[in-house]
Amino acid sequence: MPAAVDVKTPTIRDVAQRAKVSLKTVSRVINNEPSVRANTREHVLRVIDALGYLPDLSARSLRSASSYALGVVYDNPNAYYVIAVQNGVLSACREQGFGLQIHPCNAASPQLADELRDLVRRSRLAGLVLAPPMSERMELVRFLAGNKIPFVRILSAAEDPADGYPCVFVDDRDAAYEITEHLIQLGHQRIGFLWGGAEHRSSPERFKGYEAALRDYGIALDKKLVIAGDYSFDDGFRGARRLFALRERPTAIFGSNDEIAAGVLAAAKASGIDVPYELSIAGFEDSPFSKQSWPALTTAKQNTEEIARRAALRLIAELRPAGDVIAANYARNQGFSPQLVIRDSTARVRLAVEG
Amino acid sequence: MPAAVDVKTPTIRDVAQRAKVSLKTVSRVINNEPSVRANTREHVLRVIDALGYLPDLSARSLRSASSYALGVVYDNPNAYYVIAVQNGVLSACREQGFGLQIHPCNAASPQLADELRDLVRRSRLAGLVLAPPMSERMELVRFLAGNKIPFVRILSAAEDPADGYPCVFVDDRDAAYEITEHLIQLGHQRIGFLWGGAEHRSSPERFKGYEAALRDYGIALDKKLVIAGDYSFDDGFRGARRLFALRERPTAIFGSNDEIAAGVLAAAKASGIDVPYELSIAGFEDSPFSKQSWPALTTAKQNTEEIARRAALRLIAELRPAGDVIAANYARNQGFSPQLVIRDSTARVRLAVEG
DNA sequence: CCACGGACTGACAACGTTGTCAACGAACAC
DNA sequence: GTGTTCGTTGACAACGTTGTCAGTCCGTGG
Numbered sequence: 119m120p121a122a123v124d125v126k127t128p129t130i131r132d133v134a135q136r137a138k139v140s141l142k143t144v145s146r147v148i149n150n151e152p153s154v155r156a157n158t159r160e161h162v163l164r165v166i167d168a169l170g171y172l173p174d175l176s177a178r179s180l181r182s183a184s185s186y187a188l189g190v191v192y193d194n195p196n197a198y199y200v201i202a203v204q205n206g207v208l209s210a211c212r213e214q215g216f217g218l219q220i221h222p223c224n225a226a227s228p229q230l231a232d233e234l235r236d237l238v239r240r241s242r243l244a245g246l247v248l249a250p251p252m253s254e255r256m257e258l259v260r261f262l263a264g265n266k267i268p269f270v271r272i273l274s275a276a277e278d279p280a281d282g283y284p285c286v287f288v289d290d291r292d293a294a295y296e297i298t299e300h301l302i303q304l305g306h307q308r309i310g311f312l313w314g315g316a317e318h319r320s321s322p323e324r325f326k327g328y329e330a331a332l333r334d335y336g337i338a339l340d341k342k343l344v345i346a347g348d349y350s351f352d353d354g355f356r357g358a359r360r361l362f363a364l365r366e367r368p369t370a371i372f373g374s375n376d377e378i379a380a381g382v383l384a385a386a387k388a389s390g391i392d393v394p395y396e397l398s399i400a401g402f403e404d405s406p407f408s409k410q411s412w413p414a415l416t417t418a419k420q421n422t423e424e425i426a427r428r429a430a431l432r433l434i435a436e437l438r439p440a441g442d443v444i445a446a447n448y449a450r451n452q453g454f455s456p457q458l459v460i461r462d463s464t465a466r467v468r469l470a471v472e473g
Numbered sequence: 474m475p476a477a478v479d480v481k482t483p484t485i486r487d488v489a490q491r492a493k494v495s496l497k498t499v500s501r502v503i504n505n506e507p508s509v510r511a512n513t514r515e516h517v518l519r520v521i522d523a524l525g526y527l528p529d530l531s532a533r534s535l536r537s538a539s540s541y542a543l544g545v546v547y548d549n550p551n552a553y554y555v556i557a558v559q560n561g562v563l564s565a566c567r568e569q570g571f572g573l574q575i576h577p578c579n580a581a582s583p584q585l586a587d588e589l590r591d592l593v594r595r596s597r598l599a600g601l602v603l604a605p606p607m608s609e610r611m612e613l614v615r616f617l618a619g620n621k622i623p624f625v626r627i628l629s630a631a632e633d634p635a636d637g638y639p640c641v642f643v644d645d646r647d648a649a650y651e652i653t654e655h656l657i658q659l660g661h662q663r664i665g666f667l668w669g670g671a672e673h674r675s676s677p678e679r680f681k682g683y684e685a686a687l688r689d690y691g692i693a694l695d696k697k698l699v700i701a702g703d704y705s706f707d708d709g710f711r712g713a714r715r716l717f718a719l720r721e722r723p724t725a726i727f728g729s730n731d732e733i734a735a736g737v738l739a740a741a742k743a744s745g746i747d748v749p750y751e752l753s754i755a756g757f758e759d760s761p762f763s764k765q766s767w768p769a770l771t772t773a774k775q776n777t778e779e780i781a782r783r784a785a786l787r788l789i790a791e792l793r794p795a796g797d798v799i800a801a802n803y804a805r806n807q808g809f810s811p812q813l814v815i816r817d818s819t820a821r822v823r824l825a826v827e828g
Numbered sequence: 829c830c831a832c833g834g835a836c837t838g839a840c841a842a843c844g845t846t847g848t849c850a851a852c853g854a855a856c857a858c
Numbered sequence: 859g860t861g862t863t864c865g866t867t868g869a870c871a872a873c874g875t876t877g878t879c880a881g882t883c884c885g886t887g888g
Binding site for chain 3: 129130131141142145146148149173174176177178179180181182
C-alpha cells in the first residue's frame with residue numbers, strides 16, 4: 119500500500135523549475151506579456167498544463183497594485199432583481215477574469231460610505247458596481263470618487279446624467295409613458311397610479327412617464343388616483359383597496375412594479391373584480407411571476423441581466439489603460455429602454471363601466 | 474491651496490511605527506493573541522483606530538495557510554431560494570469574519586469537480602457550502618474530501634446520513650407527509666402529486682412522504698394521479714392539465730414546490746376550476762409568491778436562510794481547532810423540519826364533487 | 829546574589845506573485 | 859571590428875501579513 123502523498127498545489131516556482139526557466143518568464147507567460155519567444159512560451163504552457171498550475175489570486179493582488187475582483191452593492195428585497203444583477207455582473211467578471219464579491223447592505227445606514235471604503239480596501243477590490251438606490255446618492259458617489267475608488271452606477275434616467283461619473287442608465291420614464299399610452303389606447307381614461315419606494319429614483323421617473331402620457335392625450339391628472347407606497351405586494355394590495363373605494367373607480371391601474379401589480383391583482387380578486395374586463399392592471403419589470411400570475415401581467419421588460427453586465431464592463435473599461443479593447447468599446451455610458459410587454463391583464467375598457 | 478495629498482491606506486507597518494512597537498505585536502493585537510500586556514494592547518488599538526487601519530485580506534490569506542473566505546455553490550433557477558441561501562451563509566460569514574464567494578454553476582457539467590477544486594485553490598477558499606443538487610452527488614463529495622477541501626452539504630434526508638461528511642439535513646419527507654395528511658383530513662381521497670426535478674433528492678423524499686400518508690390513511694396510490702416533471706411553473710401547468718383531463722379528476726393537487734403549485738393554480742383558473750372549492754392546491758417552500766398568489770398557497774415553510782446559516786457555521790466549526798467555541802457548538806449535523814402553513818388554497822372537499 | 833521560569837516583545841524569514849533593472853546574445857550599421 | 863539596438867531572459871526586491879525563534883525584563887526561590 120503506497121503511503122498517502124499530500125499533493126501540494128503547484129506554484130509558479132514549480133513550473134519554473136520543471137520548465138528550466140526563471141520565475142519571471144513563467145509570470146510573463148501567464149500574463150500574456152510580450153518578449154517571450156514563441157518556443158519558450160509554448161514549452162512553459164505545456165508545463166503549466168501538465169502540473170495543473172493556477173496562479174494564486176491572493177499573491178497576485180498583493181503584489182500588483184491592481185486586483186482582480188469587483189464588488190456588487192445592493193439593497194433590494196426583490197430576489198429576482200438581485201439575482202439578475204449578480205448574474206449579469208458575474209458574466210462580465212468571468213469573461214474578463216475577475217472575481218466577484220457580493221455586498222448586500224442597508225442603504226439607510228449612515229456608515230454605508232465607510233463600510234464600502236473598508237470593503238474595497240480589505241478585499242482589494244478593483245471597483246464597485248452600485249445598484250439603485252445606492253447609485254443615486256450623490257454624496258456616496260462623491261465620497262467614492264474622492265477616495266479614488268472606481269465604481270459604476272446602474273441608475274434610472276431618461277438620458278446620460280453626464281456628471282462625469284460612469285454609469286449605465288435605464289429610461290424608466292419612457293417605458294412608463296408607453297405603458298400608460300397602451301392603457302389609454304385601450305380606452306381607459308381613469309388610470310390609477312401606485313408609486314414605488316420614494317428612495318428609488320425610478321419611482322418619480324415612472325410617475326413622470328405616466329404624467330406625460332396623460333398630458334399628451336389630454337387627460338387631466340386626478341390626484342385621487344395617485345397613491346404613494348413602496349415597491350411591495352402589500353402596498354399594491356392596500357393602494358388598490360383605496361382606489362376601489364373611490365366613488366369613481368379607475369378602470370385601469372398602473373403599479374410601479376410587478377410586485378405592486380401582483381398586490382393589485384390579489385386585491386381585485388379579493389373584491390370580486392374581474393381582471394381584465396372590469397379592471398386592467400399593468401406592472402413594470404417583467405419578473406418571472408408577471409408571466410405566472412393569472413391573468414399574466416402586462417409589464418415593461420427591462421433586461422436587468424444585460425444591463426448589469428454592461429455596467430460591469432463599463433467599470434472594467436475604466437480600470438483598463440486607454441487603448442485596451444474593453445476600454446475602447448465600453449468607454450461611454452450606455453442607455454437602455456425597457457420594452458412594453460402586453461399580456462392578459464390589460465384589455466379594452468368595457469363600455470358598461472363608463473356610465 | 475494645499476497640494477492634493479494621496480492618502481495611502483495604512484498598513485500594519487504604519488501602525489507599528491506610530492505605536493512604537495514591532496510589527497509582530499500589532500499582529501498579535503489584531504489576532505487577539507495572548508501575551509500582550511493590557512497596556513500595550515490598548516495603546517495599539519487606539520493607534521489602529523486613529524489611523525483607520527484594516528488588515529489586508531490578501532496578505533493575510535497568503536501568509537497564513539488558513540484563509541478567510543467561504544464559497545457557496547448552487548445551481549438553482551429559483552431566485553428566492555438562492556438569495557435565502559446566500560443571505561444565510563453571509564450572515565454566518567460576517568459574524569465570523571469570513572468573506573464570501575458565490576459560485577453559481579452547472580450541475581450537469583462534467584468538469585464541475587475540477588472547476589470547484591480550482592476555485593478553492595485560486596481564491597484560497599477555506600471551504601465550500603454545497604446547495605442541492607451538488608450536495609447530493611456522492612462522487613463530487615468524495616472528490617472534494619479526497620482533495621482535502623472542506624465542505625458542508627445542505628441536503629434532503631429524513632435523518633443524518635452519518636456518512637462521515639458534514640451536512641445539515643432537511644426532512645422533506647416528513648413535511649410532505651404533513652401536507653398530504655392535511656389534505657386527507659380535509660376529506661380529499663383523490664390527491665394528485667406533481668414531481669419535482671429528478672436530479673434533486675428532495676423530489677423522491679417528498680414523494681415518499683405523500684406515499685406514506687396515503688398508506689397510513691388507507692388510500693390506495695393511483696399512479697394516474699402521479700405525474701413526473703420539474704420544479705417549474707410550466708411543468709405545474711402542464712401536469713395540472715393532464716390531471717384535469719382524467720375521467721376521475723383529483724379534488725386536490727400537491728405540487729412539489731410553490732412554483733409547480735402556482736402553475737397548477739394558473740391551470741385551474743384557465744380551466745375555470747374554482748380554487749379551493751373545486752380543487753385544493755398545496756405547494757412546498759413558502760416562497761414569497763405563495764403568500765401573494767390568489768388564493769394564497771398552503772405550503773411547507775422551510776426556513777432556508779436559517780438552514781444555510783447553520784450550514785455555514787457547521788463548516789466553520791470543521792475548520793476551527795477542537796476546543797473552539799464554534800467548533801464545540803456546531804460540531805454535529807443538524808436536522809430541520811419544514812412546517813405546514815395552511816393558507817387559502819386548500820379547503821374541505823365539496824360533497825357535490827364526490828358523486 | 830545568582831539562577832530560573834514566565835510573561836512579554838521583537839527580528840527575521842516566508843507565503844506566491846510581479847515590477848525593476850541589469851545582462852545576455854544576435855543583428856545591424858558604421 | 860566596434861558600437862548600438864533590440865528581443866529575450868533572469869536576479870532580486872517588494873507587496874502586507876504571520877510563524878518561528880530568540881531575546882529582554884521582572885519576580886521568585888534557592
